[in-house]
Amino acid sequence: MIRFSHVVKEYPRTGFALQDVTFRVNKGEFAFLTGPSGAGKSTILRLVIVEEKPTAGEVRVSGIATSNIARAEIPRLRRRIGVVFQDFRLLEDRTAEENVAFALEVTGSPREGIPARVSRLLTQVGLASKGTSYPKELSGGEQQRVAIARALVNDPVLLVADEPTGNLDDRATRGVFQLLRDINAAGTAVLMATHNLELVKRNTYRVIEINRGQLVFDSNEGNGVPGAASSTTTTTP
Amino acid sequence: MRLTFREVMLGVRRSPLLSTLSVVTIAFSLFAFGLFGLLVLNVDRALRGVEEHVEIVAFLADGTLPESISAAMGDISAFPEVARVEQVSPEQALARARAELPEFQDVFDASFLPTSIEVRLKEGHRDPATVKEVSQRIQTYPFVDDVRYGEDWVKKLYDIRNIAGAAGIGLGLLFAAVAIIIIGTTIRMTVLARSREISIMRLVGATDSFVRRPFLIDGFFKGIIGGLIALGLTWGTSALVSHNLIQTSFFDTGTAILGVIGGGVIGLLGSALSVGRHLRRV
Numbered sequence: 001m002i003r004f005s006h007v008v009k010e011y012p013r014t015g016f017a018l019q020d021v022t023f024r025v026n027k028g029e030f031a032f033l034t035g036p037s038g039a040g041k042s043t044i045l046r047l048v049i050v051e052e053k054p055t056a057g058e059v060r061v062s063g064i065a066t067s068n069i070a071r072a073e074i075p076r077l078r079r080r081i082g083v084v085f086q087d088f089r090l091l092e093d094r095t096a097e098e099n100v101a102f103a104l105e106v107t108g109s110p111r112e113g114i115p116a117r118v119s120r121l122l123t124q125v126g127l128a129s130k131g132t133s134y135p136k137e138l139s140g141g142e143q144q145r146v147a148i149a150r151a152l153v154n155d156p157v158l159l160v161a162d163e164p165t166g167n168l169d170d171r172a173t174r175g176v177f178q179l180l181r182d183i184n185a186a187g188t189a190v191l192m193a194t195h196n197l198e199l200v201k202r203n204t205y206r207v208i209e210i211n212r213g214q215l216v217f218d219s220n221e222g223n224g225v226p227g228a229a230s231s232t233t234t235t236t237p
Numbered sequence: 238m239r240l241t242f243r244e245v246m247l248g249v250r251r252s253p254l255l256s257t258l259s260v261v262t263i264a265f266s267l268f269a270f271g272l273f274g275l276l277v278l279n280v281d282r283a284l285r286g287v288e289e290h291v292e293i294v295a296f297l298a299d300g301t302l303p304e305s306i307s308a309a310m311g312d313i314s315a316f317p318e319v320a321r322v323e324q325v326s327p328e329q330a331l332a333r334a335r336a337e338l339p340e341f342q343d344v345f346d347a348s349f350l351p352t353s354i355e356v357r358l359k360e361g362h363r364d365p366a367t368v369k370e371v372s373q374r375i376q377t378y379p380f381v382d383d384v385r386y387g388e389d390w391v392k393k394l395y396d397i398r399n400i401a402g403a404a405g406i407g408l409g410l411l412f413a414a415v416a417i418i419i420i421g422t423t424i425r426m427t428v429l430a431r432s433r434e435i436s437i438m439r440l441v442g443a444t445d446s447f448v449r450r451p452f453l454i455d456g457f458f459k460g461i462i463g464g465l466i467a468l469g470l471t472w473g474t475s476a477l478v479s480h481n482l483i484q485t486s487f488f489d490t491g492t493a494i495l496g497v498i499g500g501g502v503i504g505l506l507g508s509a510l511s512v513g514r515h516l517r518r519v
Contacts, residue, residue: 049440071445079442089437093251106443154442 001027001158001189002048007057009043009213017043018213020057025191025206027157030184032200033193035210041193044210045162048191049083050074062157079107082151082188086163088143090135096122096146097131103153121149125179141172148179159183161192165199173199244451245458252430256459262423263463264470266416267500271471273412274496275485277405282486284398291363291394293356293372293386301352301380309378310354318362318371323355351382365392413503420463421507424456428511435515445516452512453505460504464497 002025009018018040025031033041046052047059050066059066062080069077090099100118109117122131125145135143144164151159161180165173177199184190194200200207209217249256297306306324314322325333327350334350358371368391372384428435438448475487488496 075439075442075444077442078440083440089433089440091434091437102437103441106438106447107441108447150441 001025001029001062002191003058003060004044004047005058005060007047007054007059009040009047009052010055016213018047018054018210021210021213021215022057023208023215023218025158025189025208028184028187028189029206030181030190031192031206031208032203033191033208033210034195034197034200035216037195039210040213041210042162043213045083045160045191045193048158048160049081050077075107079154080157082148082154082156082159084144084147084151084159084161084164086166088135088140088147088167090143090146090150092135095132095134096127096138096142096149099135099146100149100153103150107154109153117153118149121152122146124152125149126175139172140168141175144168144172144176145179148176148183152183156188158189158191161190163193163195165194165196241450241454245455248427248431248451248455252427255427255430259420259423259427259459260463260466263416263420263459263500263504264466266419267464267467267496267503268470270409270412270416271467271496272474273408274488275471275475277401277409278488279485280401281405284394284401285360287394288360288363288398289357291358291368291386291391293358293368293375293384295354295356295375295378295381296351296383296385297353298380298382299351305380306352306354309380313354313356313375316371316374318358318367319356320359321357323357325353325355327352363391364395417503417507417510420456420460420503421510424452424459424504424508425511425515427455428452428508428515432515439516448516449509449512452508456504456506456508457501458504460501460507461497463504464500467500468493468497 002023004021004023007018007021008016010016021040021044033044035041043052047054047066048061050061050069053059053067061077064073064077066077091102094102097118100121101114104114104117105111119128119131122128125148127142127145127149130138130142130146133142135146138146144167148159148164159180164180165176168176173196180190180192207217207219208215310322310324313319330350330353354375356371356375358368362368362371365388368386369388372386375381376384435448439445472487475485479485
């Protein structure tokens with residue numbers, strides 16, 4: 001599903017963000033991406049959603065090498081990837097329904113099918129009764145659920161989540177994480193970047209740890225010490 | 238397309254101040270362009286007016302037979318460059334001289350004035366080379382004593398027209414470029430105000446052309462509205478100058494419509510540049 005082969009990412013001003021990173025996330029797999037702030041987690045996610053291209057090495061997503069991808073092909077690839085962010089990235093002046101529908105509309109879904117699809121997705125994320133609420137009227141956990149519903153509009157094969165529970169309290173974190181597990185159980189691969197080591201420890205999913213732009217631990221490979229790099233950083237339970 | 242128009246209207250409703258600012262900026266940029274256009278138009282018309290006076294006068298020898306004069310006039314009228322040929326008798330010449338130059342008031346005799354033929358040339362044939370060439374052709378008639386056409390004057394006039402034309406095109410392009418930059422910058426503010434929406438659209442897999450479309454339509458319509466306002470302001474200024482200073486000409490309907498559509502195109506180009514730049518960066 002995702003394949004990083006000796007990936008290097010260098011920014012002209014800040015230098016190396018990733019150095020020789022190699023890993024693979026398989027179809028239907030759930031993987032945590034951990035590491036301290038600035039370790040390179042977000043860079044990895046940006047490379048996956050083709051917001052960036054690698055300086056060297058190869059990134060393959062759903063079989064497509066992103067280095068050579070034509071600009072016109074990127075939207076098509078992104079429709080196969082759902083993306084969720086820590087800050088939800090909802091449109092404040094649109095209701096939950098409209099936020100989800102927006103993603104369907106802009107990707108050219110047939111108009112007549114949109115209301116039913118939106119309703120089904122909001123039900124799936126447990127917000128059937130909050131469709132007409134604006135983001136400001138929803139709790140953080142509910143806003144993240146709307147964002148997840150939006151990420152699922154195109155039935156993605158991969159869901160990329162960048163600190164999806166970073167702004168949430170324990171209860172909301174549990175709810176959102178359970179939702180991600182359910183999505184994974186339905187067959188969608190999930191790559192979740194997180195600082196939340198408690199959450200990582202409580203679950204038996206694969207852990208890929210990045211520090212200073214390098215892969216320092218992969219539970220599938222059994223190399224390194226999990227959390228070694230993150231042990232000095234503050235983590236939220 | 239319905240969605241595109243909905244997004245355009247949403248953008249206007251969400252930031253009415255920014256939309257108004259865009260239209261006003263476009264209107265004033267085009268107004269400046271319109272005033273310049275008006276200046277060029279009036280200078281051009283004034284020069285054309287002067288140019289219409291470009292005239293070749295052939296003075297005829299005394300005793301030239303009227304039949305010869307008629308035949309020559311017929312020949313000259315048939316020249317492709319010639320618009321009009323007129324015979325001026327000594328009496329007519331004297332009357333004109335008296336009317337135009339007061340010192341001729343004392344001249345009571347037309348006998349010292351020769352009969353002449355005045356030749357006006359068609360538009361596009363009043364350049365120094367053509368005037369000289371036609372004059373030389375007229376000079377070949379044996380009864381033509383002298384041919385005058387104010388060689389230096391015609392040359393200067395033609396040079397002024399050329400310089401005015403080149404300056405008009407150069408400054409016009411400069412004004413248009415400045416208008417596109419100003420309009421593009423204003424539209425860029427609209428693009429930045431909606432950058433979150435753009436990033437979400439791209440994230441969920443909207444194509445660049447889909448993201449671009451509402452901005453292009455927005456830019457085009459703002460350009461059209463700005464163009465209409467600019468046209469109104471330019472017309473008002475022209476009317477004011479005509480009323481208080483000097484009579485000025487205004488654009489004909491076709492040019493005015495073209496100007497408004499031009500506003501739309503500039504709005505479209507400004508939007509395309511701004512969104513394109515933004516899309517390349519996100």
